[in-house]
Each structure stands twice: as structure tokens, then as C-alpha cells.
Amino acid sequence: MTVPSISITMTGSGGSGVMTAGNLLLEAAGRAGWFGMMTRSAGPQIRGGEAAAMLRLSSEPVLAHQDRYDILLGIDWKNADRFAAEIPLDADSLIVGPGEAPAIFAEAAGQQFQLDLPKIAKSVSGGRPNMVALGVAAAIVGLPEEAVAQVIDKALGRKGADAVSAGMESVRAGMEAAKALPSFNSLAVNTEAETTSQEARWNISGNEACGLGAVRGGVRFVAAYPITPATEVLEWLAPALPKLGGALVQAEDELASVTQIIGGSFGGTPSLTATSGPGLALMMESIGLAVASETPIVVIDVMRGGPSTGIPTKSEQSDLNIALYGLHGDAPHLVLAPLTIGDCVFTTQWSVVLAEKLQTAAIVLSDQALGQTRAIIPRQQDVGMVAEREVPATLDEDYQRYANTESGISPMSIPGQAGGQYCADGLAHTPTGLPSSKADDHHLQMDKRLHKLTNYEFSSHWAEIEGSDDAEVAVLTWGSSYGAASEAVAAMQAEGKKVRLIAMRLLSPAQPEKLADSLQGISKVLVVEQSHSGQFYRYLRAQYDIDAQVRSMAVPGPLAIRPSDVLKTLSEWS
Amino acid sequence: MIATTGTHLSEGGCQIMAAKDYKSGVKPVWCPGCGDYGVLLSLTKTLAELQLSPEQVSVISGIGCSSRIPAYLKTFGFHGVHGRALPLATGLKVSRPDQTVIVASGDGDGFSIGGNHFLHACRRNVNLTYIVMDNQLYGMTKGQASPTSAPDWEKGKLTPGGTGINPFHPLVVGLASGANFIARVSGTDANGAVPILKQAIEHPGFSLVHILSPCITYNRDQLEWKKQVRQAPVEATSDPAQAARRLMTDDNLNLGVLYKGNRKPYQPDLKAQVDSLEVLEEQFAV
Missing domain, CATH: 3.40.50.920 (Rossmann fold)
Structure with missing residues (x-):
């Protein structure tokens, strides 16, 4: 029997390579014309430790994991029970792995089948248990061997022909072993997708999608400080920006990364950084500076469990309060959130365009569930929005950087424009930008900064x-x-x-x-x-x-x- | 990037800039006798010497008495948050290498709250000029000890009886962190400071200029600095080991260029290699 969607989790410990196997399974499914997603769950260890690759493969695009898993495939069961709450099984679920699975899984699942993947791997010269697992999983869902061979070739090709052949032998051994499994549902072939090109579907993570949205929106300067689970946004941008004539600078801390992008933006370049909760907390003072000085910036917060260090590797939507209310003073700004992995492209792009248009700070609330999930999705067309900052066309003696205009948006000169010189300031200021503690000046600028946002039609x-x-x-x-x-x-x-x-x-x-x-x-x-x-x-x-x-x-x-x-x-x- | 059209006015030959042409005309908030008046004057004179047109120069600062300087100049300026002038200037210079970027700070802004950025700005060696007006106290908050206060200075309002801890030595730390040019000038000798500020701006990489800028409101003893300072008895060295020995025994009163390094400045190449995003998007095709 075929079904439109299958959910499968692979677990293993101590560098067993389940994430690699999961990524290859997802990629092979994409090659074969399917859609899907893979979420990673791992313990706190830097490398090794227990890990779970949670996949949903489908003949249609999918937005969320299902309520339950059809298959739990273990390379080993060390500490796998730590994931029990994240991997619900039921009477229709099948467990496959060496020996007895932990009771918490075995009691929930309808069927258990013992298959010693490490032992099978030993029967292949240079064999690896995770590649055997890939073969077993491919066989269960009905993935053609050709699709798996393509991704193995791509992934292991640079390690040489021996690595590719050992990988494929392991996969075949896994596929062979799977023949002994009880018959199980396979995934319906997506005939529609098969007729479309590979370019019509993307294999992308939410973090990569945020990076792409940033450059589509016109971002050409990024300052970066690594933090889980946001780092991949910055790592994607690091080699991308120089190709586009931009730059990424690794900063000494988040206080520096956010102020560096204010400097980049002051110079006329759309600028962005990405962080997670602890970093966002550090950035708050300078996000207020961007608001007060009306210098556009975009800060992506890939949320994780909080407060404090919280759960760096897992998701939570609990930075909404700080994003909305974390700035001192009355500081109207933009807060946006992507809805899906694909939407990370659009929402980031739109945020860049809005921040530049409205000359303010935009905080983009992605999260670990979007950012570190990899998905096969339809290609995200470029909506063609690019940052357009209002820059004065001509400048005369009377130029006022913070002029009170009808829209509240004041044309912003950039360094190099003769006659456009002004001093951007976090102090309350007059329309020309001079520091002022007068009530009238303060009220005028606060009204202006609020109205430019509330008057804007966000469509x-x-x-x-x-x-x-x-x-x-x-x-x-x-x-x-x-x-x-x-x-x-x-x-x-x-x-x-x-x-x-x-x-x-x-x-x-x-x-x-x-x-x-x-x-x-x-x-x-x-x-x-x-x-x-x-x-x-x-x-x-x-x-x-x-x-x-x-x-x-x-x-x-x-x-x-x-x-x-x-x-x-x-x-x-x- | 947004294109700019500014050129050095002197190259056009149509106008010679005088020091006063760099002044905004805004009245400073400083007290009478503040050393920062002299720094402002020396800065405008230096810009006139260099004949840089005002729109080609950005002066970036943090918070404190010294950090008020951008508003008093006719250049572009940014008066940001406390301690973060260097990263703001870094972002500007890296993305706009055509701008001449001067960073103005004080001993509290630069060496206390902004201490980490100071280390990494020296290390990164972006082509910036960092002028630090050192008065060994916090003036704007009305007289507290700073990282450069003497341990027995008893008038600091948060440290009655003195801090009891040794002062920070910015030039030693700057050298050890990788600053490419190190000098000291006196805020009360504007003319003497000009040639050194000029060299600092022209020297590639990160230039650190320590300015003795007295605050006679909260520490009248600093009136004596004018008499105590002297020209450094030796020529600038480009040998960091020799500079380190000299700076370790420096009594904070030697003026002049103390170190001139030759490290390559940090500046990413901003020339685009592709003209479309398609090259980047190919990697996502399944």
C-alpha cells in the first residue's frame, strides 16, 4: 500500500553519522521527486553523543512534522530514550534496530524488528552503519537505488572512488537486509513532481533561506558573532557576500556586531546581523540607537529555549516579549516572523526592504525549528523587492536630516554626499540632528518615528x-x-x-x-x-x-x- | 552600494579649506579650560592641512565629554552609544573604504566599557584613526575614577580613598593587541598635535593617538600637565619589541610618534564577482 507521507526517525550515538544519513535520505527523496523535511535533535555534546534525525517525506510540500512516526530506525539505542518525548510512536509504528529497543519505545510501537546495522556494515569492506541505515530507510519508503547513488556520489565523491563504492555497498546491504522486514507502507510516487525539473525544487534550511532573503533584499554588509542556532545564517552569508561585492566581518561580540551594522548602514549599505536570545539581549541598547538615529538595520533572532542559556539546540517562540518591548524609552520598530522555511526567504527580504524604507530597526523572529530544519520545498521565486532608501537628490544649506515630513520618513544623506553632512545621534535631537533636551523637539521626533510606522501601508x-x-x-x-x-x-x-x-x-x-x-x-x-x-x-x-x-x-x-x-x-x- | 560623487575640493583647485570651514558652529558643552577645546582645534587644523572635503570625513564617537566632538564638526558624524564607537566605525570603514574615518573617545568610553572593542580594533587593524582624550576620570557623570586614574586619586566619588588599583596602560595594551601606529599628543598644544594627527590619519591601518586632555573641573592637578609634558627623546621605532620596552617604562608624558608598524590593514575586497544571485541559488536545486 502507498501513502502520501511517511515519517521516519534515525537515531544513533557517538558519531554514528545519523545526521549525514538523514540528510542523504532527504536529498535522495528530493532527487526522486518527493518533498519533505528533516529536523535535527541532539544532546549538548559538541560532536558525538546521542542524535536523532527526524524526517517526514511526502509526495506534496509539507509544513510541519506529523503527530507520530511510522518508523524508528536505530543504529544503536544508547541514550535514545532521551528523545522519547520528541518521537511519538503508536500501534502502527515499526521499530528497526539491533537488539531490544528501549522499553519506552518498544511498549508504544506495534512492531519491532531486530536488525543489527553495525554488524551488517562489518560485512562490507569500508562499510558504515549509517550508510546501511540509509539503505534500510530507502528500501522501506521505496526510494529508487539510482536516487541514493546520485547523492552518495555527490557526498562522498571527493573522498575517492573507494569511499563511494563502500558507501553504495553499505546502502545495498541495507536494502537487501530490509527485504526481511515485515511489509510496510511505501511512499506514493509523485508523478507531477517527476515531470518537473530538479531546479523547480530546493533543498534548503530555514537559516540558509534567511541568508538568501537578506541578499535578495539588498544586504551587502553583515557583522557576525556565532551563536546556536543562528550560526548557519551567517555561515551561508560569509562566502556569498564577497561574490556580490559585499562583506561579512566576524565581530568580537554581539555588542560589536550590532554596532558594526549600524556603521555599515550609516555608510549607505543595507546591513544585517543574526543572533539568538542571549545575543539579542546584548544588542538591545544599540537597536535603540538604530531607532533613535533612524539608521536602518535588520537583526535576525533565531529563537531557542530561554531564559538565559536555556536550550540552545531546541526551539521556542519565547523571544516575542523582548523583541517587542526590550528597548528602553519609546522606541517604535519593526518585528516580523517567517511562517515556514520557504517563507524565511520572503520575510527576511521584506524586512530588509521595510527597514530601509522606514529607516528603523527590524527584528526578524525565526526559530530553531525553522532555522535548523532542512526541507525539500518548491523553489522560492524572487519577488523582486530590493531595498530602496530615500536619499536626498539635491542638497542645500537648509538640509535637515530629521525633517518632519508628512510620511515621517526624512531623506537620509550618506557620507560622501557634499552638503549632506549631519551628526547622527542617539541623544534626543532637533530636525537638523543637534542634541536637544527641549520637550518640543523630543515630542516632534517621537511622533515622527511612530507615525512613519503607523502611517505605512503594510499590504x-x-x-x-x-x-x-x-x-x-x-x-x-x-x-x-x-x-x-x-x-x-x-x-x-x-x-x-x-x-x-x-x-x-x-x-x-x-x-x-x-x-x-x-x-x-x-x-x-x-x-x-x-x-x-x-x-x-x-x-x-x-x-x-x-x-x-x-x-x-x-x-x-x-x-x-x-x-x-x-x-x-x-x-x-x- | 550607493554611489557617491564627492571629491577632494583641493583636487578641483576651486577652493582651499581653512580650519574654520570644518567647524559646525555648535557651541560645545565643555567646561572652561577643558582640554577637548584644543583637540577640536587641532582636528580642524589637521583636516585643513590634509584638505579633505568635509563630506569625505566621518567622525564617530561613543558617550562622554570627548564623544561630543562630532557635532562640533562639519563632517559626517555619529554620536552613538557608550563604548561602541570602534565597532560602528569598523562597519562604516569596511563597507565604505573611500571615507576617512576618525574615531573619538575618552578613557572611560574607550578603555572601560569599550575595552574589548579596543583590543579587537587594534588586532583587526582596519584603516581608522582612534583619538582618545584621556583625562583620567569620568567628567560627564561628574567625577568618578576611570581605568587610567592614579590608584591614590581620592576625589573619585565612587572610590573614596582612591581606587587602589593600578591604571590601565593603553599604549602598551594597544601595541600588544596590534595597533599599527601609536602616538601621544597634548590637548593643550593644538599646533603641536597637528603634524602627529596628520601622520596618524595618513598611516595605513589602525592608528592610536593618546591625547592628554586635562579636566581641571574635577582634577585641578592636571593643570600641571602643560608644564610636565616633553617631546619623546627618541625617534619612532617600527620594531614592536623596542617599542614595547619603551612603552613599558613610559611615564605618560612623552609626546610624539612612538611606534609606526607596517602591518597590512584589514579591508575586504568589495568588487563583485557575479552580477546575479542565480549562482548562489544553484546550490539549492535538489
């Missing part, structure tokens, strides 16, 4: 809205929780129930009129987010009048919100 990009026009129940969510919420709403719609989904991409400035329009006819609103204190729910209560019953579904990380969680909460309420 339909502010949120994704799906489902029924005549629904009475709505799910309201933001950022990466969109994936699970969208699958839940689609499942309810398929059962003939009417539900609407509103997923906010723009968190600040608030859009009360747009939300009120999108909630027409709705009497119940379920607010879905991945935080402990209901940060999004409380933000909605503070910023929006919602004329309906509102309930909060706030689930802290690191466990992903699953479609079934949303479905269950909705059905219990309605």
Missing part, C-alpha cells in the same frame, strides 16, 4: 489567512507555529468543519484594523504559540480589541506543537 503580507470565509472559529498564530496550525485547519476543513487560520508575519507595528477585518464573523479565537507564559496571547490582549471569545494554547518548547494538539484543543472547545 496583505502582514499575515497569511486560510480556511473558510464563513467560519465562526479561528486559529490565530504567528511564526513557525503556522505549520502545525495550518495542517490542523486543513484536516478540519477536509472533514467539512469550517475554520479560519490567521498567521501573523508582522508583529510590530500592530495592525488592529487588518486583524478586525480578518476576524469578520468569528465568535471563537484560539491563540496558538510556543511559549510558557502566553506571550503572543498577552500581546494580542494589549494591542487588539478582539470581539470574540479568546482562548490561549501556549505550549513551551522544546517539543514542537503538533497538528493533533491544535485539533484536540479546537474540538474540546467547539
Whole structure:
């Protein structure tokens, strides 16, 4: 029997190479015409230690992991039980691996089949257990050997012909061994995708997608300080920027990286940095400087479990409060959040364009679940938005850098423009930029900085809205929780129930009129987010009048919100 | 990158800039007798000597009395947050190497809250000129000890009885961290400072200029500096080992160029290699 989607987890410990095997399985599935995603989960060890590659392969594009796993494939079982909460199994699940699986898995799964992957690997000259696992997994889902051979060749080619042949022999040994397994569902062939080119689908992580969105938006200067789970955004940009005539500088700390990009932007170059919670906390003072001096910058925060060091390797949507309210003083700025891995491209690009247009700071709230998940998705077309900063065309004696214009946006001269000299300042200032502690000057500039944001028309990009026009129940969510919420709403719609989904991409400035329009006819609103204190729910209560019953579904990380969680909460309420 | 059209006015031959042409006309917040007036004057004279047009120069600062200087100049300026002038200037210079970038700071801004950036700016060696107006105290917050205060200075309001800890030696630390040019000038001798500031701006890489800039409001003893300073008795060396020996025994009163290194400045090449993003996007095709 074939099914449209299969979920499979591979676990192993001590450098067993499950992440490599997972990546190759995903890539081979992409070659064979499928879509999918792979999330990594690992212990705190730098290298080695227990690890799990959690994959969902599908004949259609997918946004979230399923509620359960069909297959749990173990190279070994050392410490694998630490992932038990992240890998739900049920009566239809199959466990494959050497010896007895940990009881917590074995008791949940319907079937267990013993297959000693390391032993099989030993039967192959130069064989590796993770490549055997790849072969077993490929056989179960029905991946053609040719697709696996292509990715093995690409991955191991530089290590020489022997490595490629040992890899493929291991894969074949795994495929052979899998013949002894009980018969299992295989993945439906995607005939539609098969007819499209490889270029029509991408294999990309959310962090890489943020990097691409940045350069599409025109970013050409980046300052970088490494931090999990944001580092890959910066590592992707490091070789990309010099190709485009830009530069990336590794800074000494986050205080430096954020001020370096203010300097880059002051010089006229769209500039960006990426960090995670602890780094964002360090950057706050200078993000306020960008707001006060009206110097555009973009800061991507790839959120992880907090507070403090928290859980660096796992996801949580709990930096919403600091992103919205972390600046001292009245400091209106932009806060945006990508909804999917693919949307990391668009939302980052849009954020660059908005920051440059509105001459302010934009904080982009991605998270570990988007950033470090790798997915096969449709190619993300370039929407063609590029940063366009308003620069004075002509300059005369009367040039005022912070002139009070109708839009609130004042043309910004850049170093080198004769007659455009001004002193950017974090002190309260006059329209020319001179420090001033007068009430009138302070009020004028605060009004201007607020109005340039509230007057701006953010268009339909502010949120994704799906489902029924005549629904009475709505799910309201933001950022990466969109994936699970969208699958839940689609499942309810398929059962003939009417539900609407509103997923906010723009968190600040608030859009009360747009939300009120999108909630027409709705009497119940379920607010879905991945935080402990209901940060999004409380933000909605503070910023929006919602004329309906509102309930909060706030689930802290690191466990992903699953479609079934949303479905269950909705059905219990309605 | 946004194209700019500015050229050095002197090259056009149409106008000669005088020191006063670099002044914004804004009245400084400084107290009477502050050494920073002399620094402002020497800076405008230096820019006139170099005939740099004002739009080709950016003066970047942090917070403190000395950091007020950008607003008093007719160049581009950025008065940022406390301690972070160097990274802001780094971002500007790396992405706009055509600008002449001068960073203005004080002993608290530069060596205390901004200490880490100081180390890494020396090490990175971007083509910047870092002028630090040292008055051995925090003036804007009205008289506290700074990293360069003497351990027995008893008037610091947070350290009654003195700090009891040895002062930071910025030039030794600067040399050890990789600064490519090290000099000291007196804030009360504007004319004497000009040739040294000029060399500092012209020298490639990171140039550190330590300026003795007295604060007679909170430490009247600094009135004596004018009489105590002397020209360094030796020529500048380009040997870091020799410079290190000299600086370790330096009594903070030797003026002049003390070290001239020849390390290559840090500057990424900003010439695009491709004209389209497609090359980058190919890597994502399955």
C-alpha cells in the first residue's frame, strides 16, 4: 500500500553519522521527486553523543512534522530514550534496530524488528552503519537505488572512488537486509513532481533561506558573532557576500556586531546581523540607537529555549516579549516572523526592504525549528523587492536630516554626499540632528518615528489567512507555529468543519484594523504559540480589541506543537 | 552600494579649506579650560592641512565629554552609544573604504566599557584613526575614577580613598593587541598635535593617538600637565619589541610618534564577482 507521507526517525550515538544519513535520505527523496523535511535533535555534546534525525517525506510540500512516526530506525539505542518525548510512536509504528529497543519505545510501537546495522556494515569492506541505515530507510519508503547513488556520489565523491563504492555497498546491504522486514507502507510516487525539473525544487534550511532573503533584499554588509542556532545564517552569508561585492566581518561580540551594522548602514549599505536570545539581549541598547538615529538595520533572532542559556539546540517562540518591548524609552520598530522555511526567504527580504524604507530597526523572529530544519520545498521565486532608501537628490544649506515630513520618513544623506553632512545621534535631537533636551523637539521626533510606522501601508503580507470565509472559529498564530496550525485547519476543513487560520508575519507595528477585518464573523479565537507564559496571547490582549471569545494554547518548547494538539484543543472547545 | 560623487575640493583647485570651514558652529558643552577645546582645534587644523572635503570625513564617537566632538564638526558624524564607537566605525570603514574615518573617545568610553572593542580594533587593524582624550576620570557623570586614574586619586566619588588599583596602560595594551601606529599628543598644544594627527590619519591601518586632555573641573592637578609634558627623546621605532620596552617604562608624558608598524590593514575586497544571485541559488536545486 502507498501513502502520501511517511515519517521516519534515525537515531544513533557517538558519531554514528545519523545526521549525514538523514540528510542523504532527504536529498535522495528530493532527487526522486518527493518533498519533505528533516529536523535535527541532539544532546549538548559538541560532536558525538546521542542524535536523532527526524524526517517526514511526502509526495506534496509539507509544513510541519506529523503527530507520530511510522518508523524508528536505530543504529544503536544508547541514550535514545532521551528523545522519547520528541518521537511519538503508536500501534502502527515499526521499530528497526539491533537488539531490544528501549522499553519506552518498544511498549508504544506495534512492531519491532531486530536488525543489527553495525554488524551488517562489518560485512562490507569500508562499510558504515549509517550508510546501511540509509539503505534500510530507502528500501522501506521505496526510494529508487539510482536516487541514493546520485547523492552518495555527490557526498562522498571527493573522498575517492573507494569511499563511494563502500558507501553504495553499505546502502545495498541495507536494502537487501530490509527485504526481511515485515511489509510496510511505501511512499506514493509523485508523478507531477517527476515531470518537473530538479531546479523547480530546493533543498534548503530555514537559516540558509534567511541568508538568501537578506541578499535578495539588498544586504551587502553583515557583522557576525556565532551563536546556536543562528550560526548557519551567517555561515551561508560569509562566502556569498564577497561574490556580490559585499562583506561579512566576524565581530568580537554581539555588542560589536550590532554596532558594526549600524556603521555599515550609516555608510549607505543595507546591513544585517543574526543572533539568538542571549545575543539579542546584548544588542538591545544599540537597536535603540538604530531607532533613535533612524539608521536602518535588520537583526535576525533565531529563537531557542530561554531564559538565559536555556536550550540552545531546541526551539521556542519565547523571544516575542523582548523583541517587542526590550528597548528602553519609546522606541517604535519593526518585528516580523517567517511562517515556514520557504517563507524565511520572503520575510527576511521584506524586512530588509521595510527597514530601509522606514529607516528603523527590524527584528526578524525565526526559530530553531525553522532555522535548523532542512526541507525539500518548491523553489522560492524572487519577488523582486530590493531595498530602496530615500536619499536626498539635491542638497542645500537648509538640509535637515530629521525633517518632519508628512510620511515621517526624512531623506537620509550618506557620507560622501557634499552638503549632506549631519551628526547622527542617539541623544534626543532637533530636525537638523543637534542634541536637544527641549520637550518640543523630543515630542516632534517621537511622533515622527511612530507615525512613519503607523502611517505605512503594510499590504496583505502582514499575515497569511486560510480556511473558510464563513467560519465562526479561528486559529490565530504567528511564526513557525503556522505549520502545525495550518495542517490542523486543513484536516478540519477536509472533514467539512469550517475554520479560519490567521498567521501573523508582522508583529510590530500592530495592525488592529487588518486583524478586525480578518476576524469578520468569528465568535471563537484560539491563540496558538510556543511559549510558557502566553506571550503572543498577552500581546494580542494589549494591542487588539478582539470581539470574540479568546482562548490561549501556549505550549513551551522544546517539543514542537503538533497538528493533533491544535485539533484536540479546537474540538474540546467547539 | 550607493554611489557617491564627492571629491577632494583641493583636487578641483576651486577652493582651499581653512580650519574654520570644518567647524559646525555648535557651541560645545565643555567646561572652561577643558582640554577637548584644543583637540577640536587641532582636528580642524589637521583636516585643513590634509584638505579633505568635509563630506569625505566621518567622525564617530561613543558617550562622554570627548564623544561630543562630532557635532562640533562639519563632517559626517555619529554620536552613538557608550563604548561602541570602534565597532560602528569598523562597519562604516569596511563597507565604505573611500571615507576617512576618525574615531573619538575618552578613557572611560574607550578603555572601560569599550575595552574589548579596543583590543579587537587594534588586532583587526582596519584603516581608522582612534583619538582618545584621556583625562583620567569620568567628567560627564561628574567625577568618578576611570581605568587610567592614579590608584591614590581620592576625589573619585565612587572610590573614596582612591581606587587602589593600578591604571590601565593603553599604549602598551594597544601595541600588544596590534595597533599599527601609536602616538601621544597634548590637548593643550593644538599646533603641536597637528603634524602627529596628520601622520596618524595618513598611516595605513589602525592608528592610536593618546591625547592628554586635562579636566581641571574635577582634577585641578592636571593643570600641571602643560608644564610636565616633553617631546619623546627618541625617534619612532617600527620594531614592536623596542617599542614595547619603551612603552613599558613610559611615564605618560612623552609626546610624539612612538611606534609606526607596517602591518597590512584589514579591508575586504568589495568588487563583485557575479552580477546575479542565480549562482548562489544553484546550490539549492535538489
